[in-house]
Amino acid sequence: MKNLFLLFTALVFLVSCKQGEKQTEQSEATIETEVINSILTVKDVLDAPEKFKDTEVIISGMVTHVCTHGGQKLFIIGDDPEMHLRITVGDGIPEFDITLEGSSVEFTGTVKILETEVTEALAKENEEKDHHTGDEAHAKAESASYYIEATAFKEISSEL
Amino acid sequence: MKWRKWNRWVHRELGYVFFGMTIIYGVSGIALNHSVTKHWNPSFVSRSEFINNIDPALKADIGKEYIVEILDISGEKENYKQYYFPNDSSLMIYLKNGHIKVDLNTGSAYLTKIRNRRVFREFNFLHYNKPKKLWTWFSDLYGFSLVLLAISGLFMVRGKKGITGQGAVLAIIGVLIPLIFLIIYVWF
Numbered sequence: 035m036k037n038l039f040l041l042f043t044a045l046v047f048l049v050s051c052k053q054g055e056k057q058t059e060q061s062e063a064t065i066e067t068e069v070i071n072s073i074l075t076v077k078d079v080l081d082a083p084e085k086f087k088d089t090e091v092i093i094s095g096m097v098t099h100v101c102t103h104g105g106q107k108l109f110i111i112g113d114d115p116e117m118h119l120r121i122t123v124g125d126g127i128p129e130f131d132i133t134l135e136g137s138s139v140e141f142t143g144t145v146k147i148l149e150t151e152v153t154e155a156l157a158k159e160n161e162e163k164d165h166h167t168g169d170e171a172h173a174k175a176e177s178a179s180y181y182i183e184a185t186a187f188k189e190i191s192s193e194l
Numbered sequence: 195m196k197w198r199k200w201n202r203w204v205h206r207e208l209g210y211v212f213f214g215m216t217i218i219y220g221v222s223g224i225a226l227n228h229s230v231t232k233h234w235n236p237s238f239v240s241r242s243e244f245i246n247n248i249d250p251a252l253k254a255d256i257g258k259e260y261i262v263e264i265l266d267i268s269g270e271k272e273n274y275k276q277y278y279f280p281n282d283s284s285l286m287i288y289l290k291n292g293h294i295k296v297d298l299n300t301g302s303a304y305l306t307k308i309r310n311r312r313v314f315r316e317f318n319f320l321h322y323n324k325p326k327k328l329w330t331w332f333s334d335l336y337g338f339s340l341v342l343l344a345i346s347g348l349f350m351v352r353g354k355k356g357i358t359g360q361g362a363v364l365a366i367i368g369v370l371i372p373l374i375f376l377i378i379y380v381w382f
Contacts, residue, residue, distance in 0.1 A: 096276055096278065098278065098280075098286070102235055102237065102238055103229070103235075104237075104318075104322055104324075105237070111278060115278050115279055125326075128319070128324035128325055128326070129319070129324050132238060132308055132310070133290070133291060135288055136275035136276050136288020136289065136293065137275060137276075137288075138276070170281075171280075172280070
């Protein structure tokens with residue numbers, strides 16, 4: 035039992051050291067990312083995703099669907115319900131809760147654009163899994179090359 | 195022999211320490227199996243019911259009154275969040291913990307209530323490594339310990355029922371079963 039306790043203490047120490055190193059690396063990476071402070075709309079990003087590639091943005095929209103297979107992504111719309119944008123979880127967000135559906139949410143995250151081969155593979159995977167909710171705009175966003183990897187979000191209240 | 199003493203020590207101590215983790219990964223593993231095969235969703239409980247007395251409508255004519263009427267009929271006014279039109283013939287009304295989907299052409303509407311499935315959701319949260327960071331290290335340690343448990347388990351018993359007798363037959367069967375599935379579904 036004493037030996038086991040010593041083993042665990044050593045492991046916890048090792049893990050703590052590794053976490054410290056990782057956090058330093060992440061801070062350095064954040065400094066290199068370009069940041070846009072004004073709040074963007076879904077249309078802003080969809081009109082010219084390349085313009086925001088690898089840029090940290092703040093974007094707001096209404097959540098139309100949260101993936102129920104693990105909550106690792108959701109979809110938002112702006113004023114035009116035909117324009118959906120995919121948001122995935124990034125550092126600091128373990129998962130998106132299903133209760134976000136129908137909420138207006140402000141996300142902070144980085145715009146990512148996938149390579150063509152990866153996008154094609156993603157589209158094929160989505161087709162096989164049949165994850166989408168049925169409407170075309172949503173399916174298009176699910177297989178789009180562009181998306182936002184969110185690191186933080188906050189709900190904005192809305193009334194009828 | 196001394197190595198047998200150490201083997202028993204490793205098997206016994208790791209078995210105790212990782213009892214909880216084995217239960218978590220075992221239960222969520224079963225849940226994941228059935229999630230993949232779409233038998234059920236282990237994270238949520240979803241219930242749908244048909245709502246009567248909704249009038250068909252055109253998207254252009256729909257306003258606050260129509261939404262309020264549906265909320266009154268369904269008894270969900272207090273839970274209203276927002277609505278939108280997925281397409282010209284559908285209306286989606288979001289509620290706290292659910293939604294109402296209306297087919298505007300026919301007036302048929304379904305109220306779906308969704309809630310988290312207790313225990314399974316928490317177990318899956320850990321099994322999917324959603325906490326990341328420290329949990330990655332602890333679950334890696336568990337994975338490594340499972341390998342040690344399996345190997346040390348082979349040498350726990352001596353004699354006819356041990357790895358030189360019946361134990362070997364059972365261990366070979368346990369290795370062959372996944373191999374057969376790989377041969378059928380992956381390699382040929």
